[in-house]
Amino acid sequence: xSYNYHFIDHTADLAVEVQGxxxxxxxxxxxxxxxxxxxxxxxxxxxxxxxxxxxxSPETLLxxxxxxxxxxxxxxxxxxxxxxxxxxxxxxxxLKLKCNLLEENVDEDKxxxxxxxxxxxxxxxxxxxxxxxxxxxxxx
Amino acid sequence: MNVNGIILNKxxxxxxxIPATGEMKVPGRIYISQKxxxxxxxxxxxLKQVMNVAHLPGIQSYSxxxxxIHWGYGFPIGGVAATxxxxxxxxxxxxxxxxxxxxxxxxxxxxxxxxxxKIEKLVANLFKNIPTGVGSGNAIKKINQQDMKNILHxxxxxxxxxxxxxxxxxxxxxxxxxxxxxxxxxxxxRAIERGITQVGSLGSGNHFLEVDVVDEIFDDNIASxxxxxxxxxxxxxxxxxxxxxxQVCDDYLAKIMHASKSYGFKLPDKxxxxxxxxxxxxEEYLTAMQSAANFAWNNRQVIMHLAKxxxxxxxxxxxxxxxxxxxxxxxxxxxxxxxxxxxGEMKKVCVHRKGATRAFPPGSKMIPEKYKSVGQPVLxxxxxxxxxxxxxxxxxxxxxxxxxxxHGAGRNLSRKKAMQAGKGRNLISExxxxxxxxxxxxxxxxxxxxxxxxxxxxxxxxxMHKEGITKKVARLKPVGVIKG
Numbered sequence: 001x002s003y004n005y006h007f008i009d010h011t012a013d014l015a016v017e018v019q020g021x022x023x024x025x026x027x028x029x030x031x032x033x034x035x036x037x038x039x040x041x042x043x044x045x046x047x048x049x050x051x052x053x054x055x056x057s058p059e060t061l062l063x064x065x066x067x068x069x070x071x072x073x074x075x076x077x078x079x080x081x082x083x084x085x086x087x088x089x090x091x092x093x094x095l096k097l098k099c100n101l102l103e104e105n106v107d108e109d110k111x112x113x114x115x116x117x118x119x120x121x122x123x124x125x126x127x128x129x130x131x132x133x134x135x136x137x138x139x140x
Numbered sequence: 141m142n143v144n145g146i147i148l149n150k151x152x153x154x155x156x157x158i159p160a161t162g163e164m165k166v167p168g169r170i171y172i173s174q175k176x177x178x179x180x181x182x183x184x185x186x187l188k189q190v191m192n193v194a195h196l197p198g199i200q201s202y203s204x205x206x207x208x209i210h211w212g213y214g215f216p217i218g219g220v221a222a223t224x225x226x227x228x229x230x231x232x233x234x235x236x237x238x239x240x241x242x243x244x245x246x247x248x249x250x251x252x253x254x255x256x257x258k259i260e261k262l263v264a265n266l267f268k269n270i271p272t273g274v275g276s277g278n279a280i281k282k283i284n285q286q287d288m289k290n291i292l293h294x295x296x297x298x299x300x301x302x303x304x305x306x307x308x309x310x311x312x313x314x315x316x317x318x319x320x321x322x323x324x325x326x327x328x329x330r331a332i333e334r335g336i337t338q339v340g341s342l343g344s345g346n347h348f349l350e351v352d353v354v355d356e357i358f359d360d361n362i363a364s365x366x367x368x369x370x371x372x373x374x375x376x377x378x379x380x381x382x383x384x385x386x387q388v389c390d391d392y393l394a395k396i397m398h399a400s401k402s403y404g405f406k407l408p409d410k411x412x413x414x415x416x417x418x419x420x421x422x423e424e425y426l427t428a429m430q431s432a433a434n435f436a437w438n439n440r441q442v443i444m445h446l447a448k449x450x451x452x453x454x455x456x457x458x459x460x461x462x463x464x465x466x467x468x469x470x471x472x473x474x475x476x477x478x479x480x481x482x483x484g485e486m487k488k489v490c491v492h493r494k495g496a497t498r499a500f501p502p503g504s505k506m507i508p509e510k511y512k513s514v515g516q517p518v519l520x521x522x523x524x525x526x527x528x529x530x531x532x533x534x535x536x537x538x539x540x541x542x543x544x545x546x547h548g549a550g551r552n553l554s555r556k557k558a559m560q561a562g563k564g565r566n567l568i569s570e571x572x573x574x575x576x577x578x579x580x581x582x583x584x585x586x587x588x589x590x591x592x593x594x595x596x597x598x599x600x601x602x603x604m605h606k607e608g609i610t611k612k613v614a615r616l617k618p619v620g621v622i623k624g
Contacts (some may be wrong), residue, residue: 009554012185012210012217056398059410067390074383075333108469112584114274114624115345116237116386118408120397121213137213139237139346139386 003118005033014113014138015122021131023058027065030136034069035047038137039079040110046102048080052091053097058125061088066118066136073111078103087100115140143177146187150174154207156604159188163406164194169202170209171541171603180595184211186218192408193221197416198228200482200489206496206546207603208595212236216409217495220300220544222480223417229405231414232396232429234492235475237389239429240436241380242314242471243497243519243547245530246444247366248451249463250373252353252619258454259351263577263620265450266349270443271341273581273624279340279446280304288332291339292324295434299441304340309441311508313469314498315360317437319393319430326428327384328391335384335435340442344624346583347379349447350521352528358612362514362532366467368614375447375464376528376616378521381436381471388432392425392575417490426475426490433474440469449564451600452481467530468508468517472497472547478506480542491542497531499545499610507533520547520601524578525571525591525619529601533608544612555588562587580623589623 005018016033019027031071055061072078084100115138122135141148141156148156156177158168170191172181181187186209189277193215194203200222207217214233223229248568255262271279283291296317299305312315324332342349354372357363362607368374397413399421405414415422448464455462482489500507500516506548507516513531522528537543553561567586571578581587604610 004394007556009556010211011551011554012212014555017411052585060394060397063390064394071330071387108274111274112582117390119213120393120413123410139213 003029005029008135010137014140015115015135017133017135019131019133021090023125023132026125026132026134027062027086028083030062030066031069031083034066035080038073038111038115039100039106040112042104042106042110044104046104047098048100049078049103050100054094056094058095059120059123060121061097062125063118063120067096068116072103078107079106097103113140141178143182143187146191148177152607154607158191160194164191165199166194166202168194168205170205171607171609172207172209173226173599173603176207176599180210186211186216190219193406196221196223196229196231196412196414198224203545204541206544207600208495208546208548208550210550212494214409215492215494217550218546219494220496220542222489222491223418223431223529225477225490226488228417229326229414229419230387230426230475230490231412231492232393233411233413233426234494235429236473236494237318237386238380238473239388240433240471241473242436242440242469243521244444244469245467245517245519246375246447247368247374247463247465247467248373249461249565250455251371252373255373259620260577262351262454263579263622265453266447267579267622269446269450270349270622272546272622274344276339276341276343276624278623280442283336283339284494288336288463289324290404291438292327292385292431292434294318294356295437296441299438299445304442304445307624309444309466312466313437314471317441317469321427322431322434323427324431326424327388327431331384331387331391334387335382338382338384339439339565340446342624343382344442345591348621348623349443350524350525350618352376352616352618354614355527355617356615358614362613365511365514366517366530366613367465368467368530373429374519374616376519377440377443377447379439379443381432382439385432389426392428396421396425429475433471437469437472446450449516450525467534468519470497470519478536478543481539487504495547496544497547498539498543500543501533501535511523518545520546520548520597522597523591523594524589524618525574525576528616529595529597529612530614530616531601531604532548532613533610534608536608537610541580541609545599545604549600551593552595558588558590558593559584561592562590576618576621578621579621582624585623
């Protein structure tokens, strides 16, 4: 298992490059990058949260996944802490994502960046010999 | 000129054309100086994005960019494109996530010299009364689902009916603060949930409320028609549709991307996903976008009311003594159905303005009676240390840019670089020494938004002035700022 991410300098928005052997690893790396981008160091009580999503392409699924995390932050003040399990399967014409994660409460003053949304700009999840690599641009 | 393989032909001093090549349906045209191209457009994708927009089905005349052009997603920021209503498309990426992000300018009867000792107190009251920052909200009474429905349908009219403004404010807002075809039923529950606590809130990032002094007048007559005079205190508000608009964009981008497979469009960037204007998806997005635009106008109207309340608390004045009148409210992230001259014929088109301001000329039916003789005010914020501008629309804007002009300075430094530049400095105290009182929710925002993080907005405004698209009317200098 090998995944990583690093932030790229972007004048107007926030961009991160994520890399993983599998699609699931890209999602884990993206979630951790999202956490690092939006909150200061926090460590509070962890709670379980599970959800399922369907979409028709890996890119739209990744955007929906990160938007779900952003919605949890905006409406419930919960930030993802870690992912316990994540599985992506084909189901008919769609991809199905099932995710079990741990999240924690975050006070407003610990949120350092408000992400309006996750964009599709420069996103590409075509598999190569080295696995998957994409840029994610967050609109802030 | 060749910029990273992209050919730019100089048409005028500040107007450049990218010829239509490959699958581009029209040429690109950029209003910008040679110096600004060399300084700001060599290291990013903004010019490529002007070319990408030219691929949109049904695009008319040109894919345009204003002088504050910079790298966005899908459209460049500063991009303008008009599409045919029958053959053309609407693209959520041509509006952006912050639907109807815009600027509102209110006058007061106060003169800086007589109130300068109270600016600190004023800023503290503004900061107390107007929620700022990430997820900020709960500025006013609890908004219920019925209120939200009314806000989405009626925009600023809801605020005025609920004592957050006057009928006069409606008259001086673009579209009277209400796009009539809005319909809350096409706005998702999730979007409403994100917006319901955020009515009357500024948010974070580059959004702000500024107390400014009119420090220079370029056109006495027009300034006087707008109600501006040298030394006057005015208020500039920059914000949009908050989480509600972001969610509407998300929802419809996903729907349109899914549906677009069946349209068979070949587009160079996924973020340019679009739907025919006469398709179900296109019509629904336009309706939802109009609802979000109404939410934004209502938001700025409520914030203006909270600002007025803060002025009254500070200066112990009545409404008539304070003269807190709206000069104008314009949006700079929107798609509008408007009539324009296309190849000699007047026709209705869908004008996408992504980081561009409407700039209608004297005589336009779409502007307040009071401004008919001079044209529509165009509000162009700069950064919190230097200045912002008030300009006015011209006939030339109608001829060349679908009645559009620039919208701001554009960033010079990424947020990360700005943070590095601000490290170890007390920016709030530095700005205070320059005569600007700043109160912000986070020190981080002040660093990210420091004046040096932005280009000089006067370069941008001067390009449009020299090309005759908008004329400069007045310059505003900040003396008090609240931010997220």
